[in-house]
Amino acid sequence: MTGIRGRSVSAMLIGFALAAAACSAGAEPVVGAQDDAGEGSPTTEAATTSLTQAPTTEAPPTAPTTGAITTLPTSSSIEGQAETTVPPPCPNGANLSDQPASSIDADVDGDGLADVVVTEKRNDVWFVAVTFGRGGSADLGLFDADPFANVQVLGGIDFSADGSAEVALSIGGGAYTQSVAFVRARGCQLLRLAFEDSSPAAFLSGASIANVVGVVCVVAGPGPARVEQYEFVLIDGAADPLLYESVYRPYTIEGDFFVRQDGEGTVLSAEEVAAVGLFDCGGLGL
Numbered sequence: 001m002t003g004i005r006g007r008s009v010s011a012m013l014i015g016f017a018l019a020a021a022a023c024s025a026g027a028e029p030v031v032g033a034q035d036d037a038g039e040g041s042p043t044t045e046a047a048t049t050s051l052t053q054a055p056t057t058e059a060p061p062t063a064p065t066t067g068a069i070t071t072l073p074t075s076s077s078i079e080g081q082a083e084t085t086v087p088p089p090c091p092n093g094a095n096l097s098d099q100p101a102s103s104i105d106a107d108v109d110g111d112g113l114a115d116v117v118v119t120e121k122r123n124d125v126w127f128v129a130v131t132f133g134r135g136g137s138a139d140l141g142l143f144d145a146d147p148f149a150n151v152q153v154l155g156g157i158d159f160s161a162d163g164s165a166e167v168a169l170s171i172g173g174g175a176y177t178q179s180v181a182f183v184r185a186r187g188c189q190l191l192r193l194a195f196e197d198s199s200p201a202a203f204l205s206g207a208s209i210a211n212v213v214g215v216v217c218v219v220a221g222p223g224p225a226r227v228e229q230y231e232f233v234l235i236d237g238a239a240d241p242l243l244y245e246s247v248y249r250p251y252t253i254e255g256d257f258f259v260r261q262d263g264e265g266t267v268l269s270a271e272e273v274a275a276v277g278l279f280d281c282g283g284l285g286l
């Protein structure tokens with residue numbers, strides 16, 4: 001039951017956080033610094049204006065106010081963009097091939113420019129690489145990826161709702177499962193999100209008759225960003241409906257790590273198991 005409830009809450013959280021992300025994405029580059037600048041500078045202008053215009057009784061209430069809002073924030077917002085949304089290009093750190101195995105667009109460094117993220121295999125080792133919208137590139141070896149799998153970049157999901165997307169990748173798996181990993185940009189580098197023991201993190205999604213494993217992503221909202229790993233094991237194949245033992249393992253995202261939280265086990269019917277998404281991660285397809 002925890003799993004079902006967890007999922008519906010997850011869906012709500014995703015919706016909420018995406019809405020919050022949309023709001024903050026629009027507001028973020030302009031609000032903080034410009035408001036401060038806008039409050040400081042207009043006061044001076046208003047003061048000088050009111051001094052010069054003091055004899056006139058009609059103008060002061062409207063003219064200084066309009067001038068303060070329209071002119072000053074505009075100039076300071078241009079300065080702000082120069083600092084925060086147009087960082088200098090990165091070095092060309094990736095050895096990019098002409099034929100990536102997969103490619104998606106996502107803003108991984110949060111500068112407002114789309115970046116191109118690809119997967120490619122070199123000498124039987126898979127790499128994820130990014131070409132930044134501002135220029136330059138970086139790559140990262142996926143050494144735990146199956147060299148015989150078709151490693152794909154699934155897309156970006158902004159877990160922390162900070163404008164920089166984390167990138168989900170399918171890195172291979174077993175006969176019935178796919179393993180999903182996450183990377184993010186840090187400055188001009190790519191890094192792999194890891195478990196607490198620093199091993200590269202991967203989550204399983206897939207199903208056989210006896211086993212079902214699912215991944216649910218939850219972006220930051222009222223609660224912390226997390227990835228929930230569900231596992232269902234068939235315990236009564238004679239029952240109608242089939243009965244599965246469920247294990248729910250949530251991992252919160254803290255810094256660059258997935259930190260295991262307490263989960264619960266319970267018994268679910270096949271219908272309840274089916275209601276939990278095998279891969280429910282910000283609309284990304286597996």
Ligand SMILES: [Ca+2]
Binds near residue numbers: 106111112115134
């Ligand atoms: Ca970008």
